[in-house]
Amino acid sequence: MGAGDAQAGEHPGLDAQIDQWRSYVQRRRAVSTADVDEMTDHLRGQVADLTAAGLDDDEAFLVAVRRMGNLDAVSREFAREHSERLWKQLVLVPDGPAEESGPAWRELAVVLAFAVGAGIAVKVALAAFDTDAVLLRNVPLMTAPFLAGYFVWKRRVPWRAVAALGVPYALLAVVLNVYPYVETGSTLMLAVLHAPVVLWALVGVAYVGGRWRAEEPRMDFARFTGELVVYVTLLALGGGVLIGLTAATLGLVGVDIEPALESWILPFAVPGAVVVGAWLVEAKQDVVENIAPVLTRVFTPLTTLMLLVTLVVLLTAGDLAAADRDLLILMDAILVLVLCLLLYSVSARDSLARPGWFDGLQLFLVAAALAVDAVALTAMLTRIAEFGLSPNKVAALGLNLLLLVHLARSGWLLLGFLRDRRPFGALVRWQTRFLPVYAVWAAVVVVAFGPVFGFA
Structure with missing residues (x-):
């Protein structure tokens, strides 16, 4: 050499x-x-x-x-x-001399400490809050700091940035617990559904080490989110099988583990799985990134087929104003799934590679999603014109408009890439620049919808 x-x-x-x-x-x-x-x-x-x-x-x-x-x-x-x-690479601690494995073991100990801490916080919340409504407001607040804390430790985030993260977190906690929500009202449920989005954005700031303005770290966090879903799903499936076998075995001797499952196992296992899953994604990035392209190629055609079926159902449903509300909610869930799949695909793709057939399939997926979103928006506007505004309708309308803008611009950039008129990096930059808009909208729903709609 x-x-x-x-x-x-x-x-x-x-x-x-x-x-x-x-x-x-x-x-x-x-x-x-x-x-x-x-x-x-x-x-x-x-x-x-x-x-x-x-x-x-x-x-x-x-x-x-x-x-x-x-x-x-x-x-x-x-x-x-x-x-x-x-x-x-699937082994938790790599082979090597003791001095090399020491840091890995130390990180494992830190991760387990954060996981146990999250479990203790959730357990305390279960014991302290006597109603389901209050519990739903606070469980995400109890879990997010421990996941963010792991990244603060991992990335050596400056204390000034940590203090800056604490301000919106404290504001969110105050809003969720001080606002006089009606326990059966829509604004409470909307706040409960949108607060995790704001918390996840704060976790993202910790993940990128405070460099949220940079585009590449944002895309890394989007990829991390998809990989975390994969790992937590695998942990949940494995844990479910293990708990089921244990319950069946103990049931043969007359021991019922359901009380322990509800009081101890799930409160520690669920938040702990999120923290451990985050560590696994960090530790096994090489393996997961080999899985990512496979997942996108499997689920993109399946999701496209599902969208086409959904579009047929919407178009044959008759009067759009009479469309079932649950069907419209399901449409939003499917559109969010499409967006997540698009983000995961973009983050896993080599930006220097030439356009291929899979890029064309993604463009078709986006086009189908836009068609479904257009029909869903028409149905929502029709229902608003006939029945008036409500918190749920306004929240759904805002989300659909954001999805429309995001997907339309993504489709346009993807078309330009397929025609060799734009680099793939333009599509990547659009994803990273638009993602914070969802967190801003979620914050608006949590903070403003209660007072605007009388906390009903």
């Missing part, structure tokens, strides 16, 4: 090209850091040989990269030759 380094060291421009190539290789998660080092060493050696043969720096670099082969093929080859690494 010495000769290659000496040769490269004489040409800062060549070093910059090699660093750019190395960064591109590192985005191919099938190639480990050690392999990237080995490939970079080999590339430098190739460049040194070619420059010694009389080629200039740019020519030597281009020829050497071409000799390295197609990068996708290189990634697949490394994945085949070192596939056991994917299994090794």
Whole structure:
């Protein structure tokens, strides 16, 4: 490696090209850091040989990269030759000397402390609050600080940024617990549904280390959110099977674990699973990012088919003003699912790759979602014109308008990318810039809807 380094060291421009190539290789998660080092060493050696043969720096670099082969093929080859690494990465603590595993064990201890802390907070809330309405307001408030605390510790977030996060958190807690909501009213339920969105935005600020204005960290947080859903779902399924088998076994000897399940297991397991899931996403990013493209390719066509069926149901439902309210709520849920799937797909895609058939399928998915959203909006406006305003209608209308703008612009940018008129990065930037709007709207619903609609 010495000769290659000496040769490269004489040409800062060549070093910059090699660093750019190395960064591109590192985005191919099938190639480990050690392999990237080995490939970079080999590339430098190739460049040194070619420059010694009389080629200039740019020519030597281009020829050497071409000799390295197609990068996708290189990634697949490394994945085949070192596939056991994917299994090794599933081990909680990596193999290695004690001094190397020490930090991993320390992080595991910190994660478990935050998970247990979240469980204790939820348990205290269950014991302290005597009504379901008050409990629903406070359980998310009890859990979010521990998840954010893990990222504050992990990212070494400055205390000034932590204090800034505490202000909106405290304001949200005051609003949820001081507002004189009618316990059976719509504004309380809307506040309960939208408060987690605001809390998740605050967790996102902790996740990016306070760099919320930067676009790339925002997209990382969007990808993290999707991966966390995957991990928490897996933990929930595994935990459900384990609890079911344990209950069945103890039931044979006359022991009922339902009281313990309600009083102890679930209060600790649910918030604990979120914190542990976040740690797993952080620790196993290489594995999950190999799963992400597979998930998007499986669920995109299925979701598209579901949207087409939904559109047919809406169009054949007759009078839009008489459309069932539950059907419209279901439409919103499906549209949110489409948006999440689009975000996950965008975050998992290589922005340097050429347009392909899957990008065309995503454009069709967005077009179908826009058609469903247009019909749903028409039904909502018709119902508002006939029956008047209500908190639920205004909240649903606001969400649908945001989805309409977000999806319409996404479809336009995706169409431009497919026609080679815009880079894929434009679509990525639009996602990251629009995401905070949802948190702002959720905050408006929580803070303003109660006073505006008389807390009913």
